[in-house]
Amino acid sequence: MSETPTYIGFEAYTGHIPPSIPSAVQQATARFAVGRAARVSELPQFEQLRQIASDIRLHTIENMDTYLLRFEEKVTAAGGHVHWAATAEDARQIVLQIAREHNVKLAVKSKSMATEEIGLNHALETAGIEALETDLGEYIIQLAGTGPSHIIVPAIHLKKEEIAAIFSEKLGIDAPADPIELTRIAREILREKFLNAEMGVSGANFLIAETGTLVMVTNEGNGRMCTTMPDLHVAVVGIDKIIPDWESLTVFLKLLARSATGQKLSTYTQFITGPRRAEGEFGPKEFHIVLLDNGRSDVLKDPIGREVFKCIRCGACANVCPVYKNVGGFAYGWFISGPIGAIFAPQMLGTPTARELPYASTLCGACADVCPVKIPIPTILRHLRRRVAEGDQIAASTMPAPIAAAAKLSALALAQNWIYRFGARILPPVMALFTRDSWISSAPYPLNRWTKSRPLLAFTAGFRSWWKNRNAK
Amino acid sequence: MTNPVIENIRRSLGGQRPPYNPRRGLGPRPAIYESRRPESVDSEIEQFLDEVRKLSGVAEKLSADSVSDALKALVAKNGIRKATLWHTPLFEQLGIENTLRSLAVDIISPNADKHEMAHCDLGITEAEYILPETGTLVLASSAEKPRAVSLLPRLHLAIVRPEMLRPDLHQVFAEHIGRGEASLRPYTPDYLVFITGPSRTADIELTVTLGVHGPKNLHVWIMVKNLTVAFD
Amino acid sequence: MPKAQLFITCLGDQFYTKTLQNMTVLLERLGVELTFPHEQTCCGQPHFNNGFESQAREVARNFLRAFGRSDASIIGPSGSCVSMVKHHYPELFPAGTPEHALAAEIASRTFEFTEYLVNVLKVTDVGAVYPHKVTYHASCHYLRELGLKTEAKTLLNAVKGLEFVPLNEEETCCGFGGAFTVTYPEVSRSMMENKLKNILASGADTVVMCEPGCLMNVAGGLHKTGSNIRAMHIIDLLSSK
Ligand code: SF4
Numbered sequence: 001m002s003e004t005p006t007y008i009g010f011e012a013y014t015g016h017i018p019p020s021i022p023s024a025v026q027q028a029t030a031r032f033a034v035g036r037a038a039r040v041s042e043l044p045q046f047e048q049l050r051q052i053a054s055d056i057r058l059h060t061i062e063n064m065d066t067y068l069l070r071f072e073e074k075v076t077a078a079g080g081h082v083h084w085a086a087t088a089e090d091a092r093q094i095v096l097q098i099a100r101e102h103n104v105k106l107a108v109k110s111k112s113m114a115t116e117e118i119g120l121n122h123a124l125e126t127a128g129i130e131a132l133e134t135d136l137g138e139y140i141i142q143l144a145g146t147g148p149s150h151i152i153v154p155a156i157h158l159k160k161e162e163i164a165a166i167f168s169e170k171l172g173i174d175a176p177a178d179p180i181e182l183t184r185i186a187r188e189i190l191r192e193k194f195l196n197a198e199m200g201v202s203g204a205n206f207l208i209a210e211t212g213t214l215v216m217v218t219n220e221g222n223g224r225m226c227t228t229m230p231d232l233h234v235a236v237v238g239i240d241k242i243i244p245d246w247e248s249l250t251v252f253l254k255l256l257a258r259s260a261t262g263q264k265l266s267t268y269t270q271f272i273t274g275p276r277r278a279e280g281e282f283g284p285k286e287f288h289i290v291l292l293d294n295g296r297s298d299v300l301k302d303p304i305g306r307e308v309f310k311c312i313r314c315g316a317c318a319n320v321c322p323v324y325k326n327v328g329g330f331a332y333g334w335f336i337s338g339p340i341g342a343i344f345a346p347q348m349l350g351t352p353t354a355r356e357l358p359y360a361s362t363l364c365g366a367c368a369d370v371c372p373v374k375i376p377i378p379t380i381l382r383h384l385r386r387r388v389a390e391g392d393q394i395a396a397s398t399m400p401a402p403i404a405a406a407a408k409l410s411a412l413a414l415a416q417n418w419i420y421r422f423g424a425r426i427l428p429p430v431m432a433l434f435t436r437d438s439w440i441s442s443a444p445y446p447l448n449r450w451t452k453s454r455p456l457l458a459f460t461a462g463f464r465s466w467w468k469n470r471n472a473k
Numbered sequence: 474m475t476n477p478v479i480e481n482i483r484r485s486l487g488g489q490r491p492p493y494n495p496r497r498g499l500g501p502r503p504a505i506y507e508s509r510r511p512e513s514v515d516s517e518i519e520q521f522l523d524e525v526r527k528l529s530g531v532a533e534k535l536s537a538d539s540v541s542d543a544l545k546a547l548v549a550k551n552g553i554r555k556a557t558l559w560h561t562p563l564f565e566q567l568g569i570e571n572t573l574r575s576l577a578v579d580i581i582s583p584n585a586d587k588h589e590m591a592h593c594d595l596g597i598t599e600a601e602y603i604l605p606e607t608g609t610l611v612l613a614s615s616a617e618k619p620r621a622v623s624l625l626p627r628l629h630l631a632i633v634r635p636e637m638l639r640p641d642l643h644q645v646f647a648e649h650i651g652r653g654e655a656s657l658r659p660y661t662p663d664y665l666v667f668i669t670g671p672s673r674t675a676d677i678e679l680t681v682t683l684g685v686h687g688p689k690n691l692h693v694w695i696m697v698k699n700l701t702v703a704f705d
Numbered sequence: 706m707p708k709a710q711l712f713i714t715c716l717g718d719q720f721y722t723k724t725l726q727n728m729t730v731l732l733e734r735l736g737v738e739l740t741f742p743h744e745q746t747c748c749g750q751p752h753f754n755n756g757f758e759s760q761a762r763e764v765a766r767n768f769l770r771a772f773g774r775s776d777a778s779i780i781g782p783s784g785s786c787v788s789m790v791k792h793h794y795p796e797l798f799p800a801g802t803p804e805h806a807l808a809a810e811i812a813s814r815t816f817e818f819t820e821y822l823v824n825v826l827k828v829t830d831v832g833a834v835y836p837h838k839v840t841y842h843a844s845c846h847y848l849r850e851l852g853l854k855t856e857a858k859t860l861l862n863a864v865k866g867l868e869f870v871p872l873n874e875e876e877t878c879c880g881f882g883g884a885f886t887v888t889y890p891e892v893s894r895s896m897m898e899n900k901l902k903n904i905l906a907s908g909a910d911t912v913v914m915c916e917p918g919c920l921m922n923v924a925g926g927l928h929k930t931g932s933n934i935r936a937m938h939i940i941d942l943l944s945s946k
Binding site: 027028031045048049052062063064065066068069078084085086134135136137140153154155156159160163179180182183186187190191194195210211213219220221222224225228229239244246247249250251253254263264265266267268269270271272273274275276277278279280281282283291293297298299300301 | 483495584587606619624642666667676
């Protein structure tokens with residue numbers, strides 16, 4: 001799952017979704033959506049916060065260079081090391097190099113999208129370094145060898161019985177199918193790992209330019225473990241995580257947990273500025289941060305598409321997305337799923353790889369209603385569809401030729417209204433051949449893709465003649 | 474030194490960008506950045522305790538004289554055999570360490586090796602600030618106040634005072650980055666952590682389970698009486 | 706006397722003859738003087754929503770020609786098509802061009818049917834009688850792009866004999882989404898099945914909505930399951946006596 005996909009076949013996947021996935025995913029999304037709604041209703045300024053959050057993000061995106069350089073300066077002043085990674089490969093090499101210098105054999109990881117994005121685990125393993133996910137859900141899917149099915153609860157697709165079986169098989173123990181027991185087992189195993197790891201790897205939720213501070217939000221405490229126990233802390237963070245200052249952080253912290261899980265704040269929010277300063281204190285002796293570009297700076301060219309970088313990864317859009325709820329996270333083929341995945345992957349990986357994703361939506365708009373930073377997701381989806389269909393300055397069209405031809409032909413007919421009206425006279429008698437009792441239960445291509453799921457109404461097309469006769473009288 | 478990432482950002486954002494202005498697009502400073510005005514210390518304390526309880530924490534109001542008894546009960550009820558705690562004047566004054574020793578609890582130095590700390594049943598800290606709206610403890614870090622004390626033991630006890638109450642994040646952040654020498658501002662200590670309830674997960678079938686990596690139990694005692702003299 | 710042009714939409718044209726007749730009769734009964742620009746075809750939304758913007762522009766030009774010669778209101782039985790004209794037409798043409806000006810002018814006088822009744826004519830009771838248990842599905846573009854949250858319910862509220870029952874997940878998409886139904890048929894079907902599940906659970910014998918697309922989807926789904934719950938366009942319900 002950590003590999004960069006070369007083609008994301010949404011349709012191919014959705015043709016055979018295991019039935020357990022939608023039901024499991026819907027449990028999680030319903031829980032979070034209800035929690036979110038409750039928190040939002042308690043906070044009268046919520047709408048105002050969203051607008052300010054959006055403004056701050058846009059401002060930061062438009063001045064990303066300024067803020068990143070300030071961040072670098074402040075981290076350096078605090079005794080930390082800043083590395084710039086233009087590509088995923090650069091980022092992997094930087095982390096590997098640091099690990100080698102410190103003779104790392106075991107790295108403990110706190111959930112991080114950026115390391116998923118660069119496939120860091122695989123790179124570390126290849127170099128003979130054990131890389132262990134420590135977020136419970138991530139640990140489970142790492143043992144299971146699958147990817148995440150939900151942004152917040154990555155192993156939601158697995159039942160406790162399946163998890164017990166995975167634990168029993170992979171850990172050689174007798175694990176009961178009980179969430180509390182399974183959690184206890186994981187705690188014990190991972191605690192040893194935290195204490196013995198030479199390197200902690202994390203991502204970040206925000207980077208504060210003002211003071212060079214990395215902000216991490218977690219519930220389990222594994223994020224604290226990873227950044228407190230080992231002597232070396234390496235954070236890999238996308239450059240889009242930068243925010244100007246602590247004052248603006250207040251806005252994002254008020255929005256994040258409420259939108260994500262329906263908590264007011266997550267259990268642990270930590271603020272890390274460089275390595276530990278006090279002798280006798282815990283925390284890393286060395287602090288490194290890898291600022292990951294990997295195509296983001298190219299996406300900035302597109303003033304519509306780059307709003308994707310306002311995202312704070314709360315997952316609220318997925319929790320209300322009817323498509324996501326029926327397909328689950330795997331369908332999106334990369335580490336970010338749901339509506340945000342559908343606008344992120346096509347821009348980061350390119351439309352040749354992810355051209356199906358912008359179409360994985362009914363444009364119902366539920367996502368934009370809840371997004372705490374007001375990303376106009378439907379607008380960006382349409383914008384990317386245009387890139388796929390017609391091509392734009394960023395990429396040439398990748399629409400299969402027959403579909404493009406059909407679109408052109410149909411538009412011609414609709415734009416020249418006599419063709420349309422002529423067609424509208426032919427269609428009803430033709431379709432009548434397929435019609436029984438006012439319903440068409442199997443139509444010829446391409447309407448068979450409709451009638452596969454439900455019958456189609458008979459083509460009546462009687463209004464025009466009715467109007468004409470009526471007004472002729 | 475050239476930085477290809479920054480250069481490409483600049484290329485993409487284009488040359489016709491308006492010059493950088495820290496508040497461009499943000500409009501006048503929104504009222505949302507002003508701190509909330511609390512009603513009274515008492516109501517703030519009640520709200521704080523209430524929020525901690527909602528998060529499955531145990532929260533109590535205590536006076537200095539009742540601390541020993543409360544510790545006794547805590548130790549007995551939770552089978553505490555090893556404990557670690559911050560070195561602070563308040564704890565000295567309350568005689569926490571002596572009370573624990575008298576209860577036959579092993580005291581581990583908060584600067585001890587992590588492997589040793591990991592076996593503590595109880596970690597006792599204060600807080601820099603507490604936030605009533607969310608039931609949050611804000612802890613800083615120093616040699617006397619190591620961060621592992623609130624992380625490794627299975628039970629975390631925070632002993633806090635009403636003086637630590639802050640209306641909200643705005644006040645906390647403003648004070649936090651105002652620390653250190655004026656010439657260095659904005660400046661921030663190397664570490665700060667917000668603790669809002671005990672460690673939790675819902676990763677297996679959405680069953681909420683406490684104590685996955687951090688402490689399973691969170692107790693908060695707020696000292697309300699007989700301590701006024703000690704407050705600065 | 707208010708004047709209006711009928712915007713019948715291509716789906717209405719092909720599939721909903723009766724609904725369009727009812728719309729005509731209803732509006733005339735309310736004293737609206739109607740015309741029907743017969744050059745109209747489709748609003749171009751299928752092209753626009755699928756990324757074929759140039760094609761959408763061609764189709765939109767036909768619409769501008771058909772409806773541009775009058776200053777009467779334009780009334781359509783579909784939230785989605787109305788939203789296309791209202792919100793997206795002006796985006797299709799560069800600002801400052803005559804076409805843009807025309808698109809903006811047309812957008813300003815285009816209304817969805819219930820919107821026109823409640824907000825323009827200020828009519829909430831059309832004298833309909835429908836003694837049934839009715840539930841309501843809020844179509845996405847009607848709800849979110851046009852922001853019509855209360856109009857349909859206000860009208861239903863005044864219908865004699867009608868007992869309104871709420872629909873769980875009323876605002877969740879039914880899985881129509883235009884070309885989506887044929888691009889990802891399996892996903893569309895599961896979404897539709899969720900919607901049907903909620904409709905069945907509501908206890909209603911009729912489900913009503915303001916969108917021909919959703920209606921085709923939901924009615925088709927109900928027909929396939931053999932359910933005798935009726936899926937209706939709100940216009941048809943409001944025309945019941
Ligand atoms: S797009 Fe918006 S709602 Fe979705 S994850 Fe990002 S911030 Fe949250």
